[in-house]
Structures are given as structure tokens and as C-alpha cells.
Amino acid sequence: MSEFQVKVENVVAFVSLGEDIPLTKIVSKLENAEYEPEQFPGLVYRTKEPRAAALIFSSGKIVCTGAKSIEKAKEAMTKVVDTVRDLGINLPTKFNIKVENIVASSKIDAKLNLEDIAFSLENAEYEPEQFPGLVYRITEPRVAFLLFSSGKIICTGAHNIDDIHTALGKLKEKLESIGIDVKPSKDITSSKDIKLAKDAKLAKDAKKDAELAAKRALKDAERAKD
Template sequence: MLIAMEYKIVNIVVSGHLGSQINLEKLLELDNFSYDPEYYHGGYLRLSNGLSVTIYRTGKYIIPGVKRLEDIEPSFDEMIRYLSKLIDVSNAEKPKIRNLVISGKLEEKLSLEELAIKLPNVEYDPEQFPGLILKFNKSLTVLLFNSGRFVVVGAKSLEEAENAIKKLKKLLKS
């Protein structure tokens, strides 16, 4: 069986540390920062590209919702430009990919029942979840659906996600 597929990045979550503890109240001086400790213990810095950075008192920051790898560094740089007006960010670490999600579609429909028997390391209980869960390692998972759609979650790099897709193709061919 020839396996043809298309796929794209649908979400990237990156995070890092600013190098020190942060006074979130001080960041309220920025027009694009919001923080309400009664609502949530982190504050939100809105970037010009529409992304929001969640910043915590510990200095940890998270940038969810990135759609392209090329947007990671400019988003980090913009965050640093804003924060450096009010706090020392000289020890801030560059963001690392924590979760890269890819969505795709195979050219053909799948029999998840057959695959659940044939493939190793799978979970399939259609009464609980309509897809087959294929675990490649502790953090990397592929969700497969009857329609031929698939989602790769938990990758730490594009290379890791693409390797999972290659492995998926190989498993489906066998």
C-alpha cells in the first residue's frame, strides 16, 4: 500500500526562564501586560503578532500558539524588548520547544480495528476516544482516525515530528 500524506504544523509551545524572579505588578506599567492575581498567578504580555506570553513570578515564561518555527525567535526578541524597559532580562534563556503539534491527512481511510491488532504500543477504545493512540515514546504520540487524519503531539523539534511521521508511514506500509 502506497502511503501518501500531507501535514502541517498547527501549534508550537515554547518556554524558557527570564533568569530571575519577576515582580509582575511592576510589569503592569506596560500597556500590553495584564495581571490579575485573583484570576491567575501568571501575567500576560500581548505581542504584536497576536501571541501572548504567560510570565510567572518564578521567571518562567511560556509562549503557546506559535504556528511557524520562524516566529519563535522574533516573538522572544519582542518580549525581551518590552520587559527590558522595566526589569533586568540579561540572563534570559532562549525558548525551547516543549510541544510541537502537527496535523495531517493520509490519502486513504483506515481500519483502526485492524491497526490496533497489528501495531505495537497502541491504545484503541472507540467507546472512550474515536482515534487510535500510538505511543512512540514517553512524550511523543500519534493520534490516528478512521478518516485518515492524524495528529502528532509531544515532539520537541520538527525533526522529531517528521521522524514520527516517517515511522508512521513505515508501520502503515507493513
């Protein structure tokens, strides 16, 4: 466990039930459901408690996003499957829920010079005219960091909480190797940070990135089936 405080922003979970789901049949029976096959092949179903959104596909695959913890993601997924089963659809009562992506935030008590970091570190990308954050990738565990000049950090791509802490520890070592004094913040939800427009955009973009990653994983699974 690293010394960083971590807040989970979004968990993307995935399940393959092995049974076809008639989306046109169930959409009219589900509250908070949207199905526009000409726009997207999946049915979107939102749960209120826990708050999450599920992408349900006719192949029996479901992607759940928006939960704030692994436990809540699995709870939401189970609720979605149970709800569809209660509509008379033959679905298994036991299934394996996999975590595809965790988006988490943390913070360093320092102002970061992103241009200097981009120049000093390999695998770092910084294009301020396109996006205000620096993207830094590591391969073990395979995650991507978004670093902001405020000291805000977003980690995306992890499959469990331990990977996030391991990755943050490696990030700390890399930053210290180029002369940055890394002091993990004890308060990662300060009002000052919340008011930063860049950080607000960051959270929105990171969530979108997580959803896209889940859709890519779904497409890969479909190709493997074929």
C-alpha cells in the same frame, strides 16, 4: 525528510531568564494582559504579530504558545521579553529559547479502521466513547500521534521538524506492517477536512495538550530549582 506534507499547528517555547518579574507591577502597563493569581500563578500576555500567547511567571520563566512555526515562536518570545524589559524590569538581553513541543498535522489518502489498528499495534489506545481519535505513541523520537478515520494525523511532543518527519516515517512502516497501504496526501488543507467536526476538535485538543505539556515542564523546572 519524509514524504509526508506537514503543517505546524502550534509551537510551545520556553525560556528561563534568571530574574524575578513583578507581575502585579507590569500587568497594568501591558495591553492584552491578564493576571488572576487566585486562578493561575502566571500572567497571560498576547502578542498580535506574530500571534501568540505568553505565560509569564514571577520566577522569570516564560512559556510561549500559539505560534505556527519555530521561527515565529522565537520571534514572539523575544518580543515579549523586550516588552517587559522596556517597562523597566532588569532582564538579560541574551537568553536561550527552548522548544518544548511542536504540534503538527499531516494526512494519509485513505480511510483508517481505527479498531483494527488498535487491535494490531502495541502502544495504541482507542476509546471512541471518550475521543474519536486513536492515540499511538513511539519512543524514538518520543512523540504521540492522534489518528482519525478520515486519514488525518496529528503529531505532538516533537522538539524539531526533523523529529516529526522521522516519526511519520516510522508510523508509515508500522501501518504498512499490518497491511495498510499508506499514501501520504499532497493536500493536507482541503476544505473537506476542514469541515470535519472531529478534526476541528482534534486541533483544539492538541493545542490544549501542548499547553498542558508546557506547564508540566515548567513545574518540573521549579522542582529541580528547589
